[in-house]
Structures are given as C-alpha cells and as structure tokens.
Amino acid sequence: MSSPASPARSTCPSDGVATRDSEPPPAPRCHALADSTRVLIPDLDAFRLGVSAGCTCSHALALAPDLVLLGPDPVRETKAFDALALALLAYTPKVSLAPPHTLLLEVGSGLRLFGGLRALLAKVAATVADCGHVARIACAPTASGAWLLAQSRATRGPRRFHVMQDKTLSRVLDALPVSLAPFAAQHEHALTQIGCATLGDLRRLPRAGVVRRFGDGVLTWLAQAYGEHPDPRDWFCAPPSFEAALELQARVDSADALLFAARRLVLQLAGWLAAQHAAVSGFELRLEHELASRHAPRTSSLGVSWASPSRDAGHLLWLLREKLNQTELAAPVIGMKLVASDVREYAAPSDTLFPLPEASDTSLAQLFERIGARLGEQNVLQLSLGDDHRPEHATHVEAWRAQTRRSRGGKARGEAGAAGGRRKPPKADASGQSAAASSDAPPAQAALDLPDAPLPAQPRPVWLLERPLKLAMRGDRPVYRRVLKTLSRPERIEAGWWDGDGVGRDYYVAADDQGRMFWVYRERIGGQWYLQGLFG
Amino acid sequence: MAAAIPATTLAPWLQSRVWQGDQLAHAGARAVSSGYPDLDARLPGAGWPAGSLTELLVEHGGIGEMRLLAPALKALTAAQAGSPSGSSSGLHALLVAPPWQPYAYALHAWGIALDRVVWVRARDDEAPWVAEQALKQDGIGAVLVWLPKARADAVRRLQVVAQDSRALAFLIRPPAARSQSSPAPLRMVCTPVPPPADSTISRRRWMERTALSVDIFKRRGPPLAQPLNVMLPLQEAVLPDPAASSSAQTQSGINHVVDRRHLAAIAAGGREAAGAAFDVVAGLAGKKHVSV
Numbered sequence: 001m002s003s004p005a006s007p008a009r010s011t012c013p014s015d016g017v018a019t020r021d022s023e024p025p026p027a028p029r030c031h032a033l034a035d036s037t038r039v040l041i042p043d044l045d046a047f048r049l050g051v052s053a054g055c056t057c058s059h060a061l062a063l064a065p066d067l068v069l070l071g072p073d074p075v076r077e078t079k080a081f082d083a084l085a086l087a088l089l090a091y092t093p094k095v096s097l098a099p100p101h102t103l104l105l106e107v108g109s110g111l112r113l114f115g116g117l118r119a120l121l122a123k124v125a126a127t128v129a130d131c132g133h134v135a136r137i138a139c140a141p142t143a144s145g146a147w148l149l150a151q152s153r154a155t156r157g158p159r160r161f162h163v164m165q166d167k168t169l170s171r172v173l174d175a176l177p178v179s180l181a182p183f184a185a186q187h188e189h190a191l192t193q194i195g196c197a198t199l200g201d202l203r204r205l206p207r208a209g210v211v212r213r214f215g216d217g218v219l220t221w222l223a224q225a226y227g228e229h230p231d232p233r234d235w236f237c238a239p240p241s242f243e244a245a246l247e248l249q250a251r252v253d254s255a256d257a258l259l260f261a262a263r264r265l266v267l268q269l270a271g272w273l274a275a276q277h278a279a280v281s282g283f284e285l286r287l288e289h290e291l292a293s294r295h296a297p298r299t300s301s302l303g304v305s306w307a308s309p310s311r312d313a314g315h316l317l318w319l320l321r322e323k324l325n326q327t328e329l330a331a332p333v334i335g336m337k338l339v340a341s342d343v344r345e346y347a348a349p350s351d352t353l354f355p356l357p358e359a360s361d362t363s364l365a366q367l368f369e370r371i372g373a374r375l376g377e378q379n380v381l382q383l384s385l386g387d388d389h390r391p392e393h394a395t396h397v398e399a400w401r402a403q404t405r406r407s408r409g410g411k412a413r414g415e416a417g418a419a420g421g422r423r424k425p426p427k428a429d430a431s432g433q434s435a436a437a438s439s440d441a442p443p444a445q446a447a448l449d450l451p452d453a454p455l456p457a458q459p460r461p462v463w464l465l466e467r468p469l470k471l472a473m474r475g476d477r478p479v480y481r482r483v484l485k486t487l488s489r490p491e492r493i494e495a496g497w498w499d500g501d502g503v504g505r506d507y508y509v510a511a512d513d514q515g516r517m518f519w520v521y522r523e524r525i526g527g528q529w530y531l532q533g534l535f536g
Numbered sequence: 537m538a539a540a541i542p543a544t545t546l547a548p549w550l551q552s553r554v555w556q557g558d559q560l561a562h563a564g565a566r567a568v569s570s571g572y573p574d575l576d577a578r579l580p581g582a583g584w585p586a587g588s589l590t591e592l593l594v595e596h597g598g599i600g601e602m603r604l605l606a607p608a609l610k611a612l613t614a615a616q617a618g619s620p621s622g623s624s625s626g627l628h629a630l631l632v633a634p635p636w637q638p639y640a641y642a643l644h645a646w647g648i649a650l651d652r653v654v655w656v657r658a659r660d661d662e663a664p665w666v667a668e669q670a671l672k673q674d675g676i677g678a679v680l681v682w683l684p685k686a687r688a689d690a691v692r693r694l695q696v697v698a699q700d701s702r703a704l705a706f707l708i709r710p711p712a713a714r715s716q717s718s719p720a721p722l723r724m725v726c727t728p729v730p731p732p733a734d735s736t737i738s739r740r741r742w743m744e745r746t747a748l749s750v751d752i753f754k755r756r757g758p759p760l761a762q763p764l765n766v767m768l769p770l771q772e773a774v775l776p777d778p779a780a781s782s783s784a785q786t787q788s789g790i791n792h793v794v795d796r797r798h799l800a801a802i803a804a805g806g807r808e809a810a811g812a813a814f815d816v817v818a819g820l821a822g823k824k825h826v827s828v
Binding site for chain 1: 602
C-alpha cells in the first residue's frame with residue numbers, strides 16, 4: 001500500500017479520568033488508569049509525583065499515597081472510538097480501528113482535496129480535539145508504518161513522525177525499538193536476549209531462524225510495515241442510520257455549554273453524511289433533563305430544519321446555535337441525542353479551476369438560512385410579480401427558498417404568459433403586466449400580435465403601506481401631514497369582484513408642497529381618500 | 537511645514553493610494569456608477585464606493601432615495617454577460633428592515649432583477665447583525681439597511697465589515713444624525729426639492745421634474761459648494777420620448793395595428809403631449825416597434 005496513512009493514536013482513557021481532572025481538587029488528589037497490576041496512564045498530578053506508565057500499582061501507591069486507580073471501561077472506549085471514527089469519515093471513507101487505541105486513516109487519495117498533508121493533519125487534529133480527545137498523529141506510506149510511528153510518538157520516541165517517502169520510511173523504521181511491535185509483548189524477553197534492540201536488527205536476522213523462533217507472522221508484519229507486502233484492512237463501516245448520544249458530565253443549563261457539547265454530535269453527523277454521500281435538511285436534538293420535579297418532563301426535543309440540504313458542520317452548528325438561543329430549557333440537561341431526520345442524497349459541488357469572485361449559490365443559501373434561523377424564515381422574503389391589478393395582490397411575497405426558486409419562477413412566467421395571451425387588449429390600467437405577456441405565442445400568430453412593448457407605465461411607488469391609511473380631508477383635498485395635491489389623472493383599478501375582495505378605486509399621484517410624492521386613491525363608492533404608497 | 541509633494545511625481549500605483557485633501561479621492565477600482573452623471577462627478581471614485589459605508593440621511597423616507605439608488609441596483613442585479621460561468625446571474629441586493637413593504641412592480645419597472653432582491657424584515661436590534669452577515673458574504677451586490685436609531689458602535693461595526701466587503705453598503709438614517717459623528721466616509725443628506733411655482737409648470741411636468749437635493753457633507757474630497765439637485769422622474773417614461781420612439785420605429789413590418797403605446801400616451805398625456813405623439817402615430821401606422 002503506497003498511500004500514506006495517518007493514524008490518530010488517541011490516548012483516550014475512559015472519560016472518568018478526563019472529567020475528574022478538570023474539577024478543582026480539594027486536596028492534591030491524583031488519578032491513574034490501571035489494570036490489575038500495572039499503571040496504564042497516570043494523570044498530570046500523578047506524573048509529577050513520579051508515577052509513570054508501566055510501573056506496578058504498588059510502586060505507584062508508594063510514590064503517591066492519594067493515588068486513585070481507575071479501571072478501564074472497554075465498552076465506553078469502544079463507543080468513544082466509534083464516535084471518533086464517525087467524525088473522521090469526513091476526511092476519508094477508509095478509516096479503520098487498530099487494536100490499542102489507534103485509528104488508521106487512508107488519506108492518500110484526498111490530499112489534494114484538503115489542500116495538502118499539512119492542512120489535512122491540522123484539520124484532523126482539530127476534529128479530534130473538538131471531539132474531546134487528544135491525539136498523537138503520525139503519517140507514513142504504509143498503514144503499519146504509520147501505526148508504529150504513532151506508537152513511538154506516544155512513548156516519546158524519535159522526532160520524526162511525518163514520513164512521506166518509502167525510502168525514508170525504512171530508515172526511520174529501522175531505528176525504532178523492537179518493543180513497539182505488536183508481537184513484542186510475547187517475545188520481548190527473547191528478542192532482547194539475542195541482542196535485537198531495533199526493528200533494523202530484527203530485519204537483519206536470518207529469515208529462516210526468525211520464522212522458526214517467532215513464527216511466520218513476524219516477517220509478514222515487518223514486510224507490511226515496510227511496504228513490501230499488501231496490508232488489507234477492515235474498514236470502519238458507518239451505520240445505515242444516524243443516531244448519536246452523548247452523556248453530559250455535568251448538568252448543563254446554558255445554551256452555550258449545550259452547544260459546545262452538541263458540537264461533538266454534529267461533527268459525527270458531518271462525518272457520517274460524508275460517508276453516506278448525503279446531506280441533511282433537518283435534525284432533531286433530544287435532550288434528557290434532570291428530574292427536577294415529579295411533573296417536569298424527562299425529555300424534550302428540539303427540531304432544526306432548513307431549506308437546502310447541507311453537510312457542512314459549521315453551518316449546522318450555526319443553525320443549531322440560533323435555535324438554541326431562542327429556546328428556553330425546561331430543566332438542566334444531563335444527556336443529549338442527535339437524530340438525523342431528513343437525509344437526502346447529495347453530491348458535493350466540484351471546485352472550479354478558476355475561482356470566481358461571486359460566491360456560489362450554496363453559500364448564499366446558507367447566508368439566508370442563517371438569517372432565517374435567527375429572525376424566523378417568514379422574515380427573509382422574496383418578491384415576485386403577481387398577475388393582478390390590485391396592488392395588494394400584485395406582489396407575491398414569500399419566504400426565501402433556494403430550491404424551488406427557479407422552477408417556481410419559470411412556472412409563474414408561464415402562467416403570466418398564458419394569462420396575457422388570453423386577455424383582451426388591456427385596459428388603460430394594465431401597467432406593468434404586459435411586460436411579461438405573450439412571449440410564447442406561436443409564430444404564425446406573431447405577425448398579428450400586438451407589439452411586445454410595455455405600455456407607458458403609470459408610475460408605481462416603491463414603498464407600499466401594509467394597509468392603506470385613511471386620510472383626513474381639508475376642504476376637498478386629502479391631508480397627509482400636509483395638504484396633498486393630485487398630479488396625475490385618475491387611474492382606475494377595479495378588480496377582484498370574483499374573489500370577494502373587490503376594489504373600485506381611482507389612483508392618483510399626489511404631492512405635498514415640499515415635493516414628496518405619494519400614491520393615494522379614492523374609493524369609487526364613498527369617496528374616501530386613502531394613502532397606499534410612497535414614491536421612495 | 538513640509539512642502540506638499542505633487543501627486544504627479546509619484547508612481548501611478550502610489551498615486552491611487554495617496555489622497556490629498558483638496559482633491560477628490562479615488563475609490564480604488566471598485567465603484568458602481570450611480571447612473572446620474574452629475575452625482576458621479578461629485579462622488580470619490582465616480583460612483584457609489586464599494587468597500588465603505590455610505591450614509592444617506594433621509595427625512596421620513598419615501599422622497600426618492602430608492603430612485604437615487606435604483607440605477608446602481610439595476611446594474612448590480614443584472615446578469616453579467618461577460619462573467620466566465622456564462623449563465624451567471626447578477627448579485628443579490630438585500631433590503632434590511634425597510635420602513636415599508638417594497639412593491640415588486642416598481643422594482644421591476646426600474647429593471648431590477650426581482651429574484652435577486654431579498655427583503656429582510658428585522659427588528660431594530662437585529663438589523664445591524666443581518667447587514668453585517670450579508671456584508672461578510674461574497675456574492676452580495678448591495679446591502680441597504682434602515683436604522684432609524686443606529687447606535688454609534690453599530691455604525692462603526694458596519695463600516696469595519698464594509699471595508700472587507702465587495703458590496704455596496706448603504707445606511708439610511710434620519711437627518712437628525714447629521715450632527716453626530718460617524719465613521720462612514722461618505723455621508724449625504726437627501727431632501728426633496730419643493731415644486732416650483734404652480735403657475736409656471738403643468739402638473740404633469742412637475743411629476744417628471746421631481747428632484748432630490750443631495751448635500752454631500754462628508755466625502756474624501758473638498759466640501760461641496762452647494763447641494764446637488766438630482767432629477768428623479770417618477771417613472772422613466774411616463775410619456776414616450778417622441779425623438780427616441782421615432783428612431784425606434786424605423787423598422788417597417790406587416791403589423792397592421794396601431795401602436796397602443798402612443799394611444800395610451802394620448803390618453804394619458806396632456807394636450808401638448810398628444811400633439812407630439814400624433815405626429816408620430818400618423819407616420820407610423822403599421823410599423824413594428826423595437827422595444828427599448
């Protein structure tokens with residue numbers, strides 16, 4: 001295997017250690033993760049007292065009498081690794097779990113996509129850190145080689161952990177101590193006895209003798225590590241549906257803290273989506289509450305949904321943040337679960353060779369979704385022309401939608417065209433509509449059609465009042481702040497008798513003595529004056 | 537006191553970065569023409585500057601501020617034929633918290649692409665946030681934000697984001713803000729021009745001669761001697777321009793109908809307009825109109 005693999009060797013003890021670390025210690029209490037005989041990982045306080053990984057428990061207790069030994073929890077460790085593997089699927093579909101706390105990522109095919117090795121390593125490290133773990137990352141052209149380097153990094157071996165070339169790899173690996181190899185535990189004694197300290201020494205031994213003494217597996221493993229033998233792996237398989245749960249280590253009652261915790265779940269979701277070539281347009285965050293009182297609800301759920309499917313973790317977090325900021329928590333939260341509800345297929349947009357200054361529609365859609373998430377979708381609006389003479393009905397205002405925008409626009413145009421074709425030569429008040437009319441008439445008809453030119457449009461104001469404002473009168477003139485004077489001849493709009501919202505109005509352009517222009521009308525019946533718009 | 541270095545002795549690329557206070561500044565290459573030559577001549581960079589906040593102080597609103605901005609919005613939202621992606625359409629224009637509902641027909645009549653206009657209804661405290669987000673985004677052509685009670689720090693923030701943006705940023709405030717200091721490099725007061733004496737002008741002409749007096753009281757350049765009157769007719773062609781239409785009518789066809797544009801002109805216009813239009817109609821029955 002010639003592609004570099006980058007394992008993240010995560011020193012992820014059971015979460016118990018990590019949390020208790022962060023609490024302010026009343027006395028210098030220290031902890032260590034230990035099995036029945038030896039200390040596996042000491043925490044920083046224990047390390048300062050001299051406890052090191054690998055020393056016996058009794059030795060450690062002698063050095064630090066307050067040391068609390070904690071047992072590893074394999075089930076939770078597996079869960080933590082699965083979650084991490086899920087989040088790392090965002091970078092490569094080939095993630096595999098290697099026995100002692102190591103994840104192997106084959107990244108050779110994605111280096112260009114993520115902007116080179118350095119950028120990719122930084123991203124992987126950031127994702128691992130966001131998931132709440134610490135990783136020692138190494139990379140090498142072979143999976144086992146990368147695994148070895150990561151192990152050596154964990155035990156503070158040589159300085160070089162990022163190897164790209166095959167040649168360098170064999171040189172670097174030769175210098176590594178043989179005790180790092182997975183078979184070392186059973187053969188370590190024998191290996192040191194025969195004076196074989198490094199992997200280089202082991203390779204120089206006669207092959208037949210090695211096979212006889214240590215078995216066939218050793219040579220195969222060596223060949224795999226040095227890239228001389230294929231190294232097939234079982235890749236991590238993402239589950240077919242997404243559901244991730246997180247147990248919080250403290251009661252959380254602020255949105256910020258909740259968001260911080262939810263970040264881990266969202267990262268997993270993003271990784272899972274990348275593996276499934278999918279995107280979500282909605283998810284549900286189920287919160288588990290502390291039982292505050294008997295009647296308080298045990299769980300609550302928070303649905304977040306948006307228009308255009310996305311798998312960008314940053315964007316999902318943005319939307320979640322806006323939602324959380326608006327939500328009042330019923331009780332402190334002790335656990336949460338993320339369920340992807342609305343999953344759709346999604347192909348990532350391809351990069352352009354020459355990046356354009358204009359942003360893609362996707363990022364614009366995300367902008368409008370963010371605004372909509374904060375202000376409410378009904379407040380991000382798009383205007384379109386309606387086929388009606390009544391000003392109230394002539395503008396269609398609808399919430400901004402990325403997907404349906406274009407298709408609906410086409411349909412509306414079609415309808416307008418049809419209506420325009422059907423209509424008799426318009427009345428004098430058909431002002432702007434004729435622009436859209438009769439564009440798709442058959443060619444034979446075209447010669448007989450009226451010219452496709454807009455009528456000399458009657459002026460239309462750019463600002464409309466939500467509802468017409470009844471104007472007071474002074475003499476026979478309407479008053480809005482000042483006495484108004486009509487400038488134009490009446491433009492009669494009489495429509496809508498068919499839908500129960502009929503109007504019969506004479507519209508005028510009016511001005512006051514300071515030069516402001518208004519759009520006013522007089523009811524045909526009753527003669528009451530109203531202000532409907534302003535010429536902004 | 538050091539003698540002023542004449543700007544002409546500098547290298548050309550430096551000249552554009554040095555602004556001497558008695559001249560009008562260049563606004564880099566990023567300015568969008570306002571569509572009014574008189575106004576362009578008085579704006580630094582010969583147009584509305586992108587990458588800085590422009591403050592319009594408007595009394596009451598509804599006096600022509602949108603007509604002032606309309607040509608620039610039209611240019612921004614129009615599909616750009618020369619762009620490499622071919623089908624690329626124009627940039628978006630955001631109206632953030634306008635005091636009234638925008639009327640689609642008016643925008644359409646000005647030639648603004650409606651699918652590029654987004655109207656955001658926001659409360660006063662949310663509007664600066666929306667404007668800020670929009671200015672940070674690429675692909676936005678113009679952001680118009682109405683802040684009747686803008687706090688100084690909000691304006692400051694807007695100016696900071698606008699500096700990194702490629703969009704036009706307009707802040708529309710009441711004229712009381714004139715006395716307050718503001719970080720916006722271009723500020724102007726817009727006031728309607730009172731109509732002339734009624735006896736000298738017909739009401740129709742009055743509608744066409746509506747003007748806005750624009751007083752640019754802060755700009756990168758010498759102060760303006762007197763406010764500029766920008767003519768802002770209510771609608772581009774309330775009456776067809778006889779000269780323009782006769783040139784457009786030269787192409788003959790078999791279309792034996794009367795051009796209703798002119799009939800409508802007669803119906804709508806006064807006597808003198810009818811007279812002007814009759815000349816044309818008489819000569820052009822059966823001519824095909826080329827839309828402008």
